[in-house]
Amino acid sequence: MLKGKVAVVTGGADGIGRKIALELAGAGAKIAIMDINLDKAHQTREETIQAGGIAVASKVDITQSEEVDAGFKQVISEFGQVDILVNNAGFFRLSNEFKNLQEHEWLDMFNINVHGVFRCCRAVLPLMEERQSGKIINIASIAGVAGIAKMAIYSASKGAVISFSKALAMETGKHNITVNCISPGQLKSYGEDADRGTYLKHSGDLGTETAHLVRFLASSDGDYITGANYIIDGGRVLGARKA
Numbered sequence: 001m002l003k004g005k006v007a008v009v010t011g012g013a014d015g016i017g018r019k020i021a022l023e024l025a026g027a028g029a030k031i032a033i034m035d036i037n038l039d040k041a042h043q044t045r046e047e048t049i050q051a052g053g054i055a056v057a058s059k060v061d062i063t064q065s066e067e068v069d070a071g072f073k074q075v076i077s078e079f080g081q082v083d084i085l086v087n088n089a090g091f092f093r094l095s096n097e098f099k100n101l102q103e104h105e106w107l108d109m110f111n112i113n114v115h116g117v118f119r120c121c122r123a124v125l126p127l128m129e130e131r132q133s134g135k136i137i138n139i140a141s142i143a144g145v146a147g148i149a150k151m152a153i154y155s156a157s158k159g160a161v162i163s164f165s166k167a168l169a170m171e172t173g174k175h176n177i178t179v180n181c182i183s184p185g186q187l188k189s190y191g192e193d194a195d196r197g198t199y200l201k202h203s204g205d206l207g208t209e210t211a212h213l214v215r216f217l218a219s220s221d222g223d224y225i226t227g228a229n230y231i232i233d234g235g236r237v238l239g240a241r242k243a
């Protein structure tokens with residue numbers, strides 16, 4: 001399905017990113033894992049290779065433009081092209097009322113969740129425009145769709161990613177580049193009551209559903225889809241289950 005394609009997955013060393021990297025590799029893509037944790041990135045690389053895939057790993061801090069640019073140069077040196085970019089790297093471990101947060105917490109959250117996406121897109125777009133082809137898939141959150149109390153900054157950052165994805169899709173369509181967003185909801189890894197608030201009797205698995213959707217959007221099956229935000233949350237943002 002993705003044979004001959006090259007995919008960059010940021011934050012691909014662990015969690016959802018790891019699942020995405022393995023999923024795309026299983027579909028035939030060559031994988032470039034970018035993560036701030038190089039040891040875990042190498043572990044995922046080895047796991048990918050053992051499963052029959054092709055992968056490289058590099059240490060990239062997406063808050064640093066120089067590291068982002070160097071990371072993409074390394075991918076080009078290794079594979080010669082970039083067909084798919086999955087902006088998965090992000091930060092969410094912040095739960096406090098907005099009035100109690102410090103300004104640096106707002107700035108740090110946006111620097112990772114929003115500006116990191118900007119930096120990676122800026123680095124990859126010239127490469128995709130040159131080939132007149134590309135897929136950009138940004139991982140957001142239902143927090144960016146509906147907002148979550150005590151996560152105001154995180155909600156704002158993911159809302160920015162969703163809106164940015166739509167605007168960028170408008171600009172890049174003429175180059176045959178699609179831009180889409182995926183907003184996962186609560187997952188099993190978040191606790192025993194992860195199904196609370198959903199309309200299903202189970203929560204989502206850690207990254208499995210997201211990885212499947214990334215594979216679909218990255219494939220030719222998703223060629224006519226752009227500017228969309230897919231919500232994977234068991235219906236949680238539909239509204240309260242009980243009136």
